[in-house]
Amino acid sequence: MEIPILIDPGNRQSLQAQIYDQVRKLILGGRLKPGTLVPASRALAGQLGVSRNTVMLAYDRLGAEGYLQMREAIGTYVSFELPEDCLTAKRVAPANQAKVQELSLRRPIAFEGRAQRVFNDRYLAYDFFLGRVDAHSFPIKAWRRLINRAMVTAGTRLLEYQDPAGVLGLRKAIADRIGPARGINVDPDQIVIVAGCQEGLNLTARLLLREGMSAAIENPAYQGAAYLYESYRARLVPVRVDENGLCIDDLPEAGAALLYVTPSHQYPMGFTLSLERRLRLLDWARRTGTYIVEDDYDSDFRYRGSPIAALMGLDSHGCVIYLGTFSKSIGSGLRLGYLVLPKHLVQPARAAKALLDNGHPWLDQVVLAEFLARGGFDNHLRRIRQTYAERRDCLTDWLKRYFGEVVISGAECGMHIAWHLAEDLPRAVELETMAAEHGVGVYTLQSGAACDFGGCAYSERTLMLGFSSLTEQQIRSGVERIAAAVDAARGTRPARGLRSPSLPISRVRPRLAVAKP
Numbered sequence: 353m354e355i356p357i358l359i360d361p362g363n364r365q366s367l368q369a370q371i372y373d374q375v376r377k378l379i380l381g382g383r384l385k386p387g388t389l390v391p392a393s394r395a396l397a398g399q400l401g402v403s404r405n406t407v408m409l410a411y412d413r414l415g416a417e418g419y420l421q422m423r424e425a426i427g428t429y430v431s432f433e434l435p436e437d438c439l440t441a442k443r444v445a446p447a448n449q450a451k452v453q454e455l456s457l458r459r460p461i462a463f464e465g466r467a468q469r470v471f472n473d474r475y476l477a478y479d480f481f482l483g484r485v486d487a488h489s490f491p492i493k494a495w496r497r498l499i500n501r502a503m504v505t506a507g508t509r510l511l512e513y514q515d516p517a518g519v520l521g522l523r524k525a526i527a528d529r530i531g532p533a534r535g536i537n538v539d540p541d542q543i544v545i546v547a548g549c550q551e552g553l554n555l556t557a558r559l560l561l562r563e564g565m566s567a568a569i570e571n572p573a574y575q576g577a578a579y580l581y582e583s584y585r586a587r588l589v590p591v592r593v594d595e596n597g598l599c600i601d602d603l604p605e606a607g608a609a610l611l612y613v614t615p616s617h618q619y620p621m622g623f624t625l626s627l628e629r630r631l632r633l634l635d636w637a638r639r640t641g642t643y644i645v646e647d648d649y650d651s652d653f654r655y656r657g658s659p660i661a662a663l664m665g666l667d668s669h670g671c672v673i674y675l676g677t678f679s680k681s682i683g684s685g686l687r688l689g690y691l692v693l694p695k696h697l698v699q700p701a702r703a704a705k706a707l708l709d710n711g712h713p714w715l716d717q718v719v720l721a722e723f724l725a726r727g728g729f730d731n732h733l734r735r736i737r738q739t740y741a742e743r744r745d746c747l748t749d750w751l752k753r754y755f756g757e758v759v760i761s762g763a764e765c766g767m768h769i770a771w772h773l774a775e776d777l778p779r780a781v782e783l784e785t786m787a788a789e790h791g792v793g794v795y796t797l798q799s800g801a802a803c804d805f806g807g808c809a810y811s812e813r814t815l816m817l818g819f820s821s822l823t824e825q826q827i828r829s830g831v832e833r834i835a836a837a838v839d840a841a842r843g844t845r846p847a848r849g850l851r852s853p854s855l856p857i858s859r860v861r862p863r864l865a866v867a868k869p
């Protein structure tokens with residue numbers, strides 16, 4: 353048998369080293385399998401036009417390192433237990449019982465936790481996945497131009513550590529923005545740039561939470577917050593939400609180390625916390641000494657009515673920590689968000705951020721700072737807000753067209769709606785499966801990165817549908833397919849698989865916060 357080895361006489365490596373390297377690569381690449389006989393040294397020397405001694409020296413080295421075995425009467429063959437195998441086995445999985453036992457003697461790691469489901473790894477033709485930006489909306493030209501400009505002026509900034517709280521220009525641009533947009537008037541020093549809301553949640557938990565402390569949280573809630581507090585072994589105190597947001601009367605009288613809340617667009621239900629409740633919530637926080645963690649993840653998209661000021665904008669006692677993100681407005685791959693802190697928490701937060709990662713990458717921050725300061729962000733937001741409003745209208749229209757009296761919450765704001773399924777429709781978990789079989793992704797609370805702590809009135813009959821990343825044509829087809837899936841399950845499938853619209857739009861009767869086209 354000949355093996356594919358090429359000898360290059362002009363190579364600075366010795367002939368012996370070239371043979372050794374190439375045979376080793378053939379073994380590790382799987383082209384020479386364990387147990388395979390390699391050519392005898394004389395044969396390989398003939399094939400390559402080198403001396404037999406050169407080949408023998410290369411084989412000796414491969415033998416000494418465990419790649420080859422030599423047996424008289426059989427010949428030279430590839431080892432059954434390769435050195436790299438052993439290394440991988442030690443790293444990845446114990447190969448035998450002794451190793452399993454050895455592992456079980458190890459101390460358990462301190463971290464215990466699960467991950468929120470925000471990463472979408474399946475492909476469905478019509479996927480109403482949550483919180484996804486439109487694939488064509490990224491301001492690629494402007495971004496490229498700003499990166500080039502930043503590189504010209506970078507100086508030593510890519511070489512040196514920078515302020516862990518973030519680039520001052522970006523913090524100023526954010527402070528300038530959240531004043532008018534969210535009613536939060538703060539000094540740029542009160543802002544810390546983080547890798548999205550999720551890192552902000554981690555930093556605040558690091559500041560406020562220890563094992564056994566209580567963390568009050570909406571029920572249902574965003575998994576990213578619930579699972580994080582769970583990983584701190586905090587005592588989670590679920591607080592009911594209804595059509596006006598968090599139920600203030602259900603808050604623990606004794607307070608908590610923190611309360612996590614999404615007032616603009618409750619995740620997952622989409623309710624908006626009323627002003628009256630906001631004021632009562634702040635009063636409760638002040639009385640009980642509880643910190644409120646306000647996650648304002650998608651408030652850039654408000655389609656109707658004027659936005660209510662953020663909790664932080666209404667707070668005069670330093671009880672609120674605010675989390676903002678560019679994941680929904682520009683893209684979640686950017687990993688850029690910010691934390692706004694009451695003054696007395698700024699120094700601990702800066703220290704926590706420094707300990708975590710020495711600060712966010714400089715280049716991303718300056719590009720975003722310029723994008724904000726030069727008006728690019730406002731233009732971008734205006735454009736996609738309009739597109740998303742049209743998609744939301746299309747989705748609600750089409751649901752009404754095919755399912756009659758649909759009850760929807762959360763349509764005034766954000767990138768998803770919650771569809772409260774009527775009694776004559778299958779339960780959410782069943783409809784999710786049936787839709788997936790028809791190529792459509794719709795999400796129950798659990799599969800849509802939410803978490804219910806039991807006793808949640810919405811779990812069984814709520815489906816979540818993100819509309820921001822689908823075109824209107826895809827939305828229409830997706831809804832038609834959901835309807836076809838329901839008809840197929842009922843055995844009432846019309847000839848072409850689609851239901852005809854069940855009610856004219858004008859007969860749709862709102863119950864909860866029903867979106868009007």
Ligand SMILES: Cc1ncc(COP(=O)(O)O)c(C=O)c1O
Binds near residue numbers: 483
């Ligand atoms: C309620 C809520 N908060 C925070 C996040 C995470 O945002 P970021 O990408 O900024 O970490 C999400 C993501 O979908 C979310 O739904």
